[in-house]
Amino acid sequence: MNKLLAVFVLAIFVCGLAYADEAEPTENPGLPETLEDFQARIAEKGTDPKAAVKLWLDAVYVYLLRDKELGKQLILEMDRYKEWDSRSFRTFRSRMDEKPYILFSYAKAATPDNQYAFDPDNYEIVIGDNIDMKPFVDKAEGEYCKLFIKSSGADNPRPITLIANKRGEWKFYEFSSLYVDTRKPYEALVWQTDIPESADPVWVIHEWLKGILLHLSGDATGSDLTSSLMVTPDPEFKTFKRTVNAENSHIWRSYVKGTSPENQYEVADPANFEIQTRIQDIDQPTPESTGVRIFVHSSGADSDRPIRLKRDTRGQWRVSEFSSLCVGIRKPASDADGEF
Numbered sequence: 001m002n003k004l005l006a007v008f009v010l011a012i013f014v015c016g017l018a019y020a021d022e023a024e025p026t027e028n029p030g031l032p033e034t035l036e037d038f039q040a041r042i043a044e045k046g047t048d049p050k051a052a053v054k055l056w057l058d059a060v061y062v063y064l065l066r067d068k069e070l071g072k073q074l075i076l077e078m079d080r081y082k083e084w085d086s087r088s089f090r091t092f093r094s095r096m097d098e099k100p101y102i103l104f105s106y107a108k109a110a111t112p113d114n115q116y117a118f119d120p121d122n123y124e125i126v127i128g129d130n131i132d133m134k135p136f137v138d139k140a141e142g143e144y145c146k147l148f149i150k151s152s153g154a155d156n157p158r159p160i161t162l163i164a165n166k167r168g169e170w171k172f173y174e175f176s177s178l179y180v181d182t183r184k185p186y187e188a189l190v191w192q193t194d195i196p197e198s199a200d201p202v203w204v205i206h207e208w209l210k211g212i213l214l215h216l217s218g219d220a221t222g223s224d225l226t227s228s229l230m231v232t233p234d235p236e237f238k239t240f241k242r243t244v245n246a247e248n249s250h251i252w253r254s255y256v257k258g259t260s261p262e263n264q265y266e267v268a269d270p271a272n273f274e275i276q277t278r279i280q281d282i283d284q285p286t287p288e289s290t291g292v293r294i295f296v297h298s299s300g301a302d303s304d305r306p307i308r309l310k311r312d313t314r315g316q317w318r319v320s321e322f323s324s325l326c327v328g329i330r331k332p333a334s335d336a337d338g339e340f
Contacts (some may be wrong), residue, residue, distance in 0.1 A: 030121035031062050038074050046169035049145050050127050052078070054171055057106055061120045064100045070135035080163050080171045088176065095179035105153035105182045112153055112294050115185040126150035128157055135161060144173060153182025189290075189312040193228045198316040201292055201309045202277050204229050205298055208319050209255055212237075213270035216249045222270075231310050231320040241326040254300040261300055278304065292317070300329030 032038040038059065044049035056078040063071020076082045083089055095102055104116035107123040126146045135146035143164060148157035161174040198204050208229045214222030215237075217291060227235040237244040243251055252263035257274040276297035290311050295304035308321040 001229060024336060028122045028124075031058055031066060032074060033070075035070065035073050035077070038077060042077065042169055043167075047167075049131055049147055049170050049319055052162060052170035052172075053127060053147070053149060053160060054125055057103070057125065058240075060096065062095060062102050064103065065120050078172055081171045086228070092176075092179050099181065101185050102151075102179055102182050103150040106149055106178070108150075108152070111150055112183045112186050115187075116153070145170065149178070151182055154180075190314060191312050191318055192233075194314075195228065198229065198318070199314075200312075201279075201294060201317040202275075204309060204317045204319065205277060205294060205296060205307060207277055209252065209275065210271060210273075211272075212244055212252050213256075215244065216246070216252065217270045219270070229319055231318045241323070243326045248328075250300065250332055251298075251326065251329055254298040255296050255325070256299075257297075259299045261330045262333050264334060265300065276304075293318070296325065298325075298329055300331075301327075 029041075032041060038055070041055060041058075042052075046055065049072060056075070059071060059074030059078055061071075062074055072084060076084060084090045084093075101110075101116040104110045104118065106125055107116075107118040107120075108126055109123060110116040110118040126149065128150075130148070131145040133144075134141040135144050144161060145164075146159055146161045148159055151158050158177040158180070160172070160178065162170040163173040164170055197207075208226050211222040211224070211226030211229070214225065216222070223235045223237065226237075227233040232233055232239070234240070242248075253259055254266050254269050255275055256265075257276055259265040259267060278295050279292065291308060292311070293306050293308050295306050297304050305324040305327070309317040310320040311317050
């Protein structure tokens with residue numbers, strides 16, 4: 001009998017844990033349109049802590065999406081102290097106005113990937129079943145309760161403490177965790193220029209260098225090519241530490257395979273050459289990655305040099321950081337008595 005009882009209790013416990021991750025079923029009557037409508041909903045459902053949280057979010061969403069003055073009245077209707085201008089409420093209000101997505105993150109359908117979009121008239125929330133009916137040791141059981149709500153923009157559920165009024169309706173007592181920051185909404189990133197070949201980051205580095213070499217050889221199209229492959233276009237090479245010039249041209253030629261100090265870093269054809277690269281394992285690009293670090297070999301340096309690229313939503317890469325490639329190298333053999 002004891003074994004059977006233990007199995008039965010374990011089954012109930014496991015089922016309870018599974019339900020804790022389920023959205024709260026609701027009738028979804030839509031957001032309230034009047035204070036009287038909202039008060040009627042409180043009278044009907046406000047004695048259930050989970051329903052009280054949903055009612056509070058309804059009030060917040062009225063404030064954020066429909067009618068600020070009505071929303072204010074509804075929020076205060078669900079609050080213990082009803083002090084709109086208190087210090088804690090001022091922080092809460094600024095969060096609502098400046099980062100509304102924090103509050104949207106409690107609607108199950110709203111996620112960072114969809115910019116926290118959801119239907120405010122038909123949404124669900126996820127609240128754990130582990131409701132603590134005695135969160136304060138010096139208070140009677142059932143006078144306060146503490147529960148946790150899931151945010152799609154945070155790794156852990158967030159706590160809410162409620163207090164019961166004389167009618168047994170739950171009001172918000174402490175909820176500062178609800179307006180702590182979350183992951184920002186995903187924003188589509190699309191480079192201004194559309195270059196399908198730039199889906200290959202190594203191709204981007206090659207063409208970016210080709211533009212520099214063409215420019216140094218006197219081809220006016222080179223600067224536009226290099227600039228078009230940068231996160232921040234720079235057709236005048238202002239971010240290259242004054243190295244794209246005749247005096248320092250050997251630095252850029254050193255990235256071409258087959259060059260060396262001994263052959264004065266000679267490049268036969270600035271439009272047709274090879275480079276040697278290696279992608280750092282920890283930054284290996286994947287379909288989900290937005291950045292990568294690749295090392296480029298220089299025949300005039302002891303170590304390969306890193307260059308960073310950033311990827312947009314189409315999968316096209318652009319050069320984002322390259323300062324290490326501007327650093328001086330061993331000078332050509334004909335001028336070997338000095339280091340740049």
